[in-house]
Amino acid sequence: MHQIIRRIFGTQGSKNDAKSRLKLLLVHDAVDLTPAEMEAMKAEVIEVMSKYIALDRGEVEFKLERNEGEIALVSNVPVRRVTARAG
Amino acid sequence: MSECIVITSGKGGVGKTTTSANLGVSLARLGHRVVVMDADIGLRNLDVIMGLENRIVYDLVHVIEGECRLKQALIRDKRLDNLYLLPAAQTRDKNCVTPDQMRDLVAQLKEEFDYVLVDCPAGIEQGFRNSVAGADRAIIVTTPEVSAIRDADRIIGLVEAAELPEPTLVINRFRQKMVDRGDMLDKADILEILAIPLVGIVPDHEEIIVSANRGIPVAYDDESVVGEAYRRVARRLTGEPEVPFIAEQPTGFWSNIKRWMGMSPARGAV
Ligand SMILES: Nc1ncnc2c1ncn2[C@@H]1O[C@H](COP(=O)(O)OP(=O)(O)OP(=O)(O)O)[C@@H](O)[C@H]1O
Numbered sequence A: 001m002h003q004i005i006r007r008i009f010g011t012q013g014s015k016n017d018a019k020s021r022l023k024l025l026l027v028h029d030a031v032d033l034t035p036a037e038m039e040a041m042k043a044e045v046i047e048v049m050s051k052y053i054a055l056d057r058g059e060v061e062f063k064l065e066r067n068e069g070e071i072a073l074v075s076n077v078p079v080r081r082v083t084a085r086a087g
Numbered sequence B: 001m002s003e004c005i006v007i008t009s010g011k012g013g014v015g016k017t018t019t020s021a022n023l024g025v026s027l028a029r030l031g032h033r034v035v036v037m038d039a040d041i042g043l044r045n046l047d048v049i050m051g052l053e054n055r056i057v058y059d060l061v062h063v064i065e066g067e068c069r070l071k072q073a074l075i076r077d078k079r080l081d082n083l084y085l086l087p088a089a090q091t092r093d094k095n096c097v098t099p100d101q102m103r104d105l106v107a108q109l110k111e112e113f114d115y116v117l118v119d120c121p122a123g124i125e126q127g128f129r130n131s132v133a134g135a136d137r138a139i140i141v142t143t144p145e146v147s148a149i150r151d152a153d154r155i156i157g158l159v160e161a162a163e164l165p166e167p168t169l170v171i172n173r174f175r176q177k178m179v180d181r182g183d184m185l186d187k188a189d190i191l192e193i194l195a196i197p198l199v200g201i202v203p204d205h206e207e208i209i210v211s212a213n214r215g216i217p218v219a220y221d222d223e224s225v226v227g228e229a230y231r232r233v234a235r236r237l238t239g240e241p242e243v244p245f246i247a248e249q250p251t252g253f254w255s256n257i258k259r260w261m262g263m264s265p266a267r268g269a270v
């Protein structure tokens, strides 16, 4: 039902695509980082973090976000369990 | 006190020249002394949009190179005697003028006029640098499309880098029907992304093509909605910031239902 209402009222029109693509484009333009460089950074950071915590590599999220002109790198790292640390 | 406003966009074809002409007419109709300067050297258009192409003898480059006096190059509008055009050269290129020369030229024009509007060429190179050189502030024109907004964002950064105050935005070619069905970015979406103050929403309308055919800017036409949109931009720029935006009130059946059901906020005359 909800789906039907959304379709009728057009809340899923192409403008949502436009908006999400734009937001992504603009942060990449602003930090001047290519998607490939982002991937490389993500891989390195995961490498470092996995020395300390057990994480699902496939689940790690890394994205640049922009809010009112401010840009932030937002990451979501699901942790499985903390590995036993020396000391 | 006079002011120089550059009309710019980054992306080509979004409506800088249309906006310059109509804003010029609108400001002049409010009684201000206005000159619109075509800074698109090599690709002049503003003369045609204003219907003044047959009166050009001298242009901006002649003035800068000292081949004529400034007054000789200024063309008076056919209808308003407080509106003038300073045409661009058609057979030269943008690199024949420097930012310093433009700054001097604008300073001279500001002695004679209340408003100097500069119609900036597309791009971010020499033509852009020349156009912003003498400007006190900038109006960014965009359309509700991904590529135009991306370029607008870039230009906002360059305007700030040029140490001009925060620019303001005109959204051109707006189509309420497409917004209502979710196929066009809305005012709020665009403002959320670009985060600069809005000074105008101009509907996409065939009147613009008719007026370009005739060489009579729509802002002369009291019956025209697009003309009214431009006249309101002029009012917002001249001390009436609260003038409501037109083309904003959803008119379609679905949007009325939507509003009635509380699914979309009523956006009336605010
Ligand atoms: N609100 C509108 N409704 C319909 N057509 C429009 C509107 N605004 C502009 N246009 C059309 O879009 C085209 C480009 O407009 P215009 O020449 O003003 O853009 P520009 O930004 O100055 O372009 P350039 O970058 O080439 O200088 C013209 O054909 C014009 O008629």
Ligand SMILES: [Mg+2]
Pocket (backbone or CB within 6 Å): B016, B017, B018, B040, B045, B119, B120, B121
């Ligand atoms: Mg133009």
